[in-house]
Amino acid sequence: MTQHAGSETRRPASGGRNAAARNRAALIAAAREIYAEHGLDAPLSAIARRAGVGQGVLYRHFPDREAIATAVLEENVRQVEHAAEADGADLPKVLGVVTWHLMESAAFIGVLHADGRTSSAPPPYTVALSLRVARALHRHLPADHPLAAEADDLMVAVGMVSGVVTGPTREHRGRRAEAAWRLLGVEVGPVLPFEE
Structure with missing residues (x-):
């Protein structure tokens, strides 16, 4: 040969x-x-x-499929964290980034609902990702903000918005997200991905 x-x-x-x-x-x-x-x-x-x-x-x-889904979710959370750490960051700006990810990623919505308190235990990595998002948001939550009354109120509000961010088009999902935040009386900045 x-x-x-x-x-x-x-x-x-x-x-x-x-x-x-x-x-x-x-x-x-x-x-x-x-x-x-x-x-x-x-x-x-x-x-x-x-x-x-x-x-x-x-x-x-x-x-495998789980590895790439996890990588996408990790990237979503990383962008939220970077938005929270950026110069001039405030709660409305970070909520705008979170809302963009809610509109773009159904899997991200699942992460935000994975607080470990449901009857079926979520995978540990989703609980860790959810806690990272909560920390990034709470970093900018003023003590006198309406969503600061109880420790979980901010993430409950995010979960409520995530529940209505549905629809066939990005525009439709965006209108629903804006309406939900407005009804909750929460100011949200531009709904955009975080650009480094």
Whole structure:
């Protein structure tokens, strides 16, 4: 049997670590879009196509459906935390970021309802993510704010808004979110993702 020179050596991935990081970020962004359009049961192949990579690349970064869903949720929470830490951050601005994620990610809504007090125990990672969002929001909650009366009031309000953020289009979901915050008497800043 003839062996070709170099056949035993691994070819370096084009772009190295930079390409791997770009591919991972593209997969997370694509998963967020696909999940928003088709739900968490969407085919993983659709995520790979949207990201512009092969399925092998997807599985190299995320071995299963839960891994990529977790990565999307982690990215959502990280953006909320960064919004809370940004210069000039206040409760309305951070609530605007939270509301954007509610409108874009049904899975994020599930995380915010995972406070560990329901009859069926949520996965531990979702409880941890929910607590991180609560800490980010409470960091900017003034003591005299209407949602500061009880320790859980702010997250209950977020949960109430998440329950009405439904509808076929982003515009419809946005109108419902704005109406819910208005009815709760809570000021919310621009409903946008956090840009670093």
